[in-house]
Amino acid sequence: MxxxxxxxxxxxxxxxxxxxxxxxxxxxxxxxxxxxxxxxxxxxxxxxxxxxxxALQSPQSNEVEETSTVAEQLRSRERGYESVLQREPENPTALEGLARVRLEQNKLEEAIVPLEKLVELYPDRKDYRGLLKQVKSDTKSAGEK
Missing domain, CATH: 1.20.5 (Single alpha-helices involved in coiled-coils or other helix-helix interfaces)
Known part of the structure; x- marks a missing residue:
């Protein structure tokens, strides 16, 4: 109304x-x-x-993809350092990078070679000697298990 x-x-x-x-x-x-x-x-x-x-997608598939991607990146970096060392066998950056990558990949025995070369090139560097000693000790422990 x-x-x-x-x-x-x-x-x-x-x-x-x-x-x-x-x-x-x-x-x-x-x-x-x-x-x-x-x-x-x-x-x-x-x-x-x-x-x-x-949210409904499987988070495990993403983790697997990330893991494989990280592993691929580490392998790629390892190959890169190795190629530099073929040209320049005493390149400290490549030796240190190669050792670091191999340690990240848990390749302890393979990390010893570049570390020994670093200790040989830089005998006054305590960090290289300490790391080499630690890696050799870890390698022996892993071998005993």
Whole structure:
């Protein structure tokens, strides 16, 4: 009842043509609001779909991929250091890098050769001697097991 009275007072005040335009605008606003809400919900659902899809994927497969990638990177770095050492057998950066990579790969026996070369080239470096001693000790312990 109040809406009809309100509509009648608007018609008196502004005229019928203007009131019809106002009503059409309200309808258009409602339609646009509905379309906006539907579009927003569609965008949100596609985003949530991706989140749920990622969450439901097996995290173990990602770990395996990362592990193989790390192992591949270590092998690649090892080959790189070896190629440098073929050209420059006394390159300290390549010797140290090769030893480090082999230790990361848990190739203790293979890490001894570059470490011995480093100790031979730099006898005053206590860190090289200490690391060589530690690796040889670890190699003996692993061999006894």
């Amino acid at each position: 109040a809406a009809t009275e309100n509509l009648e007072s608007l018609k008196k005040q502004y005229g019928e043509a203007i009131v019809r335009r106002m009503e059409r605008r309200k309808q258009l606003q409602k339609i646009m609001m509905f379309v906006g809400v539907v579009a927003f919900m569609g965008m949100m659902s596609s985003g949530f779909g991706k989140i749920f899809k990622d």
